[in-house]
Amino acid sequence: MTRKTTLASVGAIAVAALALAGCSAGDDNPSSDGPIELVFWHGYTEADGDVLNGIVDEFNDSQSDVHISTEINTWDVIDDTLLPALSSKTGPDLVAMPAERFPVYAAKKAFVDLDDLYADADSNLSDVVEGAKAMTVVDGTSYGVPIGFVPLAIYYDKAAFADAGITEVPADWDAWVDAAKKLTVDENGDGTPERYGIVLPDHATVGNGVWPSLIYGNGGDIVKDGKAVLDSPENAKTLAYWHDAIVNDKISPTGVDGIEADSVFSSGKAAMTFGGPWMTFIAGDAGIDYGIAPIPAGPEEQAASAIGLTLSVTNQGDAAKQAAAETFISYLFNDDNAAAWSLGSGWPPLRSGISADAVADNPTVATLSQYTSFTRPLLPGVVNSTDVLSALDELTQRAMAGDDIASLLTDAQAKVEAALADQ
Amino acid sequence: MTVTSTRAYRPPAPLGGRRRPHGERRRTLTALAFLAPALVILGVFVAWPMLSALRLSFTDASGFGVEDWVGFDNYVRVFTDPAIRDSMVNTLWYTVLFTPTAVVSALLLALVLNSRSLPFRGFFRTALFLPFIVSLAVAAFAWSYLLDPRLGLINYWLQGAGIQLGDVLEDPMLAMPAVALVAVWKNFGFYMVIFLAGLQDIPASLYEAARMDGAGPWRRFTNVTLPLLSNTFAFVLIFALIAALQAFDQIYVMTGGGPYGHTETIVMEIYKSGFRKLDLGFASALSYVLLIATLLLSVVQFVFFGRREKDLG
Numbered sequence: 001m002t003r004k005t006t007l008a009s010v011g012a013i014a015v016a017a018l019a020l021a022g023c024s025a026g027d028d029n030p031s032s033d034g035p036i037e038l039v040f041w042h043g044y045t046e047a048d049g050d051v052l053n054g055i056v057d058e059f060n061d062s063q064s065d066v067h068i069s070t071e072i073n074t075w076d077v078i079d080d081t082l083l084p085a086l087s088s089k090t091g092p093d094l095v096a097m098p099a100e101r102f103p104v105y106a107a108k109k110a111f112v113d114l115d116d117l118y119a120d121a122d123s124n125l126s127d128v129v130e131g132a133k134a135m136t137v138v139d140g141t142s143y144g145v146p147i148g149f150v151p152l153a154i155y156y157d158k159a160a161f162a163d164a165g166i167t168e169v170p171a172d173w174d175a176w177v178d179a180a181k182k183l184t185v186d187e188n189g190d191g192t193p194e195r196y197g198i199v200l201p202d203h204a205t206v207g208n209g210v211w212p213s214l215i216y217g218n219g220g221d222i223v224k225d226g227k228a229v230l231d232s233p234e235n236a237k238t239l240a241y242w243h244d245a246i247v248n249d250k251i252s253p254t255g256v257d258g259i260e261a262d263s264v265f266s267s268g269k270a271a272m273t274f275g276g277p278w279m280t281f282i283a284g285d286a287g288i289d290y291g292i293a294p295i296p297a298g299p300e301e302q303a304a305s306a307i308g309l310t311l312s313v314t315n316q317g318d319a320a321k322q323a324a325a326e327t328f329i330s331y332l333f334n335d336d337n338a339a340a341w342s343l344g345s346g347w348p349p350l351r352s353g354i355s356a357d358a359v360a361d362n363p364t365v366a367t368l369s370q371y372t373s374f375t376r377p378l379l380p381g382v383v384n385s386t387d388v389l390s391a392l393d394e395l396t397q398r399a400m401a402g403d404d405i406a407s408l409l410t411d412a413q414a415k416v417e418a419a420l421a422d423q
Numbered sequence: 424m425t426v427t428s429t430r431a432y433r434p435p436a437p438l439g440g441r442r443r444p445h446g447e448r449r450r451t452l453t454a455l456a457f458l459a460p461a462l463v464i465l466g467v468f469v470a471w472p473m474l475s476a477l478r479l480s481f482t483d484a485s486g487f488g489v490e491d492w493v494g495f496d497n498y499v500r501v502f503t504d505p506a507i508r509d510s511m512v513n514t515l516w517y518t519v520l521f522t523p524t525a526v527v528s529a530l531l532l533a534l535v536l537n538s539r540s541l542p543f544r545g546f547f548r549t550a551l552f553l554p555f556i557v558s559l560a561v562a563a564f565a566w567s568y569l570l571d572p573r574l575g576l577i578n579y580w581l582q583g584a585g586i587q588l589g590d591v592l593e594d595p596m597l598a599m600p601a602v603a604l605v606a607v608w609k610n611f612g613f614y615m616v617i618f619l620a621g622l623q624d625i626p627a628s629l630y631e632a633a634r635m636d637g638a639g640p641w642r643r644f645t646n647v648t649l650p651l652l653s654n655t656f657a658f659v660l661i662f663a664l665i666a667a668l669q670a671f672d673q674i675y676v677m678t679g680g681g682p683y684g685h686t687e688t689i690v691m692e693i694y695k696s697g698f699r700k701l702d703l704g705f706a707s708a709l710s711y712v713l714l715i716a717t718l719l720l721s722v723v724q725f726v727f728f729g730r731r732e733k734d735l736g
Contacts, residue, residue: 080698087486108485108701203681255593264573315487386699387506394683397593422700 035067036324038317041082042096042147043075044345046281051344059331066324068094086110086316093317094325096147099135099308100208100378100385106136106143107383111312114142117326124333127353135308135377145329148309150347150368151294151375152209155279158289160195160271169293173217173241176296180251183271197251199270200242202400203393204257209305209378210274211396214238216305216376217298222392223382228420230395231413234300236406239399246400254400276307277346280364292367294374306375348372387419480707490704497708507709509684510692513599517688518667520603525663529611530656533618534648548619552612559609563673566605567592592678595685602686605673610666614659621655622648657728661721668717689713 044052049072056068071092073081079101085091097105105111114136118125125145132146156169164183170176180197187194201210212222218241220234246252256264265273266286273279274295283290295304311332313325331337333351339358342349348369349359359365379385395412399405480497484490501507535541536548554562569577572590581588591597625648633643649656671690674680680687680695689709697706 083486083698083701104699104701105487108487110487203683204679255590260573269573384700386695390680390684393681397681397683 035065036320038066038068038093038321038325038328039091040068040070040094040096040328041073041078041092042070042311043073043078044096045072045074046278048345048347051341054344055332055337055341056328058337059328062331066327068328082110086314089316091314091316093314093321094311094328095314096309096311099146099306099310099380100382100389102135102144102310102312103138103379103381103383103385106138106141106312110314111143112315112322112325114144114313114326114329117145117329118142120330123326123330124335124338124351125330127351128333129348129350129352129372131306131372131375131377132308132350134380135306136310136312138381138383144310144312145333146308146350147311147332147341148307148345148347149350149372149375149377150276150307151304151371152213152274152276152307153304153368153371154272154293154295155265155275155283156272156291156293157265157268157283158291161291164271169291170296172297173299177245177249177251180245180272181249184249184251186250191250193250195268196253196264196270198272199256199261199264200246200252200274201256201258201261202246202254203397204259208389208392209307210258211392212305212376212378213274213295213303214242214298216303217295217301219298219300223379223388223416223420226381226420228413228416230391230416231409236409238298239396239405239409243399243402243405247402255397277364277368280346292364294371302374304371304375305378308377382420384419384422387422388416391415391419476707476710479704480711482704484703484707485701486703487701493704497705498712500705501709501712506684506687507689507692510687510689513684513686514668514670514688514690516599517603517670517686518664520600521606521667521670522660522663524603525607525611525614525666526656526659528607529614529659530618532611533615533622534644536615537619537622548616552616554609555612557609559606559672560676562609563602563605563676566601566608566673567677570601593682595682598678598682598686602670602674602677605677606666606670609673610663614663617655617659617662618652621652625651653728657724661724664720664724665717668713668720 040056042049042052053070053072056070060067075098078095078097082091082095082097082105117123118128118133128146129149132149133142135146135149136142136144154169160183161167161179164179166179166182170179176198183195183197184193185195186192215222215235215238218234218238220232220238221229223229246254252270253264261270261273262275262279262282264270265275265279266282266288268286268288275282280290280292294302296302311329313322313329315322317325332341335354335358338349338351338354341347342354342359342365343362346362346364348365348371356366356369359369379388382388391412394415395408398408479490481492481494482490483493483496532551536544536551538544541547569575570588570591572578572588578588589597591601629647629651630643633647638646669690670688671694674686674688674691675694678686680691690713693706693709693713696702696709
């Protein structure tokens with residue numbers, strides 16, 4: 001064999017190897033005798049992830065028909081990789097994701113209809129918290145179960161409150177702004193406070209829920225019964241009220257997003273912030289003696305937007321896999337696991353049937369559970385939440401920057417209408 | 424009178440008789456075998472996805488379920504959707520900020536670093552090229568921290584000099600220049616190296632002749648350097664233009680398209696349409712419009728520089 005022929009043969013073999021490598025599909029479940037193998041993607045990367053993985057392990061040990069492997073990634077990565085993974089049939093069988101990202105997948109029928117599972121008396125889903133279940137409904141059908149549903153709440157620095165002589169947590173907006181003014185300290189008088197009363201992010205807020213919470217409190221809304229209702233007198237008043245407090249009374253820095261808000265609070269530059277259970281870790285790490293309070297009631301009602309997460313069964317598996325995934329969901333929602341998941345994650349129980357005593361060991365859960373009655377899901381059933389939230393971000397950011405509120409609301413209304421039409 | 428033959432010219436048979444074509448076939452096969460790995464990779468990872476995207480652009484594909492043929496609907500949407508129009512304007516603004524800044528700064532630095540009298544030339548060349556080997560996403564994270572109004576070094580230094588820069592990435596006027604600047608910082612080293620290679624190809628005798636003719640530095644630059652660098656210049660300009668039209672990484676990391684859409688480029692819209700709204704058909708159509716726009720601009724530049732070179736020739 002000549003040298004050239006040898007090289008050509010090597011080249012041809014390389015091509016064949018490449019082609020074979022490219023064409024061979026991964027087969028995760030070669031055996032028909034063994035347990036059904038499921039893959040579960042979630043984004044619980046902290047101690048909550050250990051608790052969830054522990055429940056999965058216990059499920060695997062409790063029976064021999066189904067085996068679940070968990071794959072943990074950040075929520076963003078899950079969102080970015082789910083589409084290519086599912087469309088190439090290499091995705092998960094179970095996936096947890098932020099509730100506002102859930103409807104777009106559900107509307108494209110990437111998830112399995114779980115109405116029958118909810119109707120099954122043995123599924124442990126009959127008493128799922130109503131607002132939490134609403135996150136999973138698109139076009140009247142439930143395509144998932146809630147795996148997290150927690151109200152945004154106020155986390156405050158007790159020492160700062162004591163310094164300012166505030167003995168009671170404010171209960172309504174006026175008392176809240178008064179307290180924030182007392183807590184705002186500008187020692188050198190340069191117009192930039194060394195400590196703000198509150199850090200109120202004006203865009204990309206915590207779970208996108210800060211402004212919806214304020215909007216609901218004054219009787220307004222963003223989308224109602226599938227229609228855009230952003231351009232309303234109530235919302236105009238809400239924006240004007242908070243613009244006055246933030247810009248004129250300087251109770252909060254402007255131009256801050258949700259992530260920065262956490263660092264402003266943890267560095268002691270603000271006495272109050274919005275957040276979820278994770279704030280207890282952030283405040284604890286920063287050595288802040290914190291308290292938790294509900295978002296003070298607005299002129300019309302007390303409301304808090306939820307930070308929500310859903311768990312769905314993807315439609316890539318066969319009927320057996322889907323049934324196996326549903327078995328796990330029922331297991332996750334049984335009395336013991338529902339309480340264990342709540343205690344471990346620090347999020348309130350997802351079933352109304354879980355008694356307060358069952359979660360009393362975790363004071364954060366016990367406190368936040370009291371707010372569930374006025375917690376509202378964020379944009380349930382809105383498929384194009386991306387554009388709706390962008391319009392809301394632009395509205396609040398520009399309103400706090402001092403642009404004309406009436407014309408901003410008109411623009412935002414048009415954008416939300418376009419987003420709802422484009423879904 | 425001479426007799427003209429109507430028979431076509433037939434070249435003499437090659438030496439070696441009929442065995443030659445067989446040898447050529449073998450050589451062709453050998454060449455193909457060597458090329459095959461690259462061709463397979465290009466076919467699988469470039470040609471097939473491109474053709475697949477072209478097909479998708481005429482459907483309402485979402486990655487799930489059945490996709491319906493929608494004809495040119497997605498292309499009509501590309502040119503009628505106000506958000507896409509805004510993103511095209513933003514991309515144009517980014518291109519105007521990035522391309523001339525990157526190309527001119529690269530050329531100027533290449534001219535400086537081409538000078539034999541400059542000490543530590545190798546060190547400077549390496550140092551200026553270094554940003555190019557850093558991932559743009561990583562660089563973008565670093566720049567986000569540097570520009571942070573509360574924690575960032577740049578604001579801290581400027582405050583020392585009495586300048587209040589504020590939150591650059593949240594300022595509608597400054598956000599786009601900031602993300603363009605990061606891309607300039609990242610890419611100009613690469614363009615500079617290409618210019619340096621072009622400069623070193625210019626014969627020293629031409630400069631000597633110009634000098635003897637009494638040409639000063641500026642005349643030597645405009646009459647010798649620039650004309651002989653026109654091919655390199657065209658190459659760098661096209662590369663910079665393509666990079667500008669594909670702006671995404673640092674924008675995704677630093678601003679996410681904000682403040683309120685001021686840094687939303689076409690590729691950001693493609694990403695949002697495809698991966699956030701699961702509207703793969705529309706995202707593919709937008710990708711093809713961008714591809715065609717890039718091709719057209721590149722062709723225009725080729726023609727322009729080709730003609731210029733011909734005129735000079």
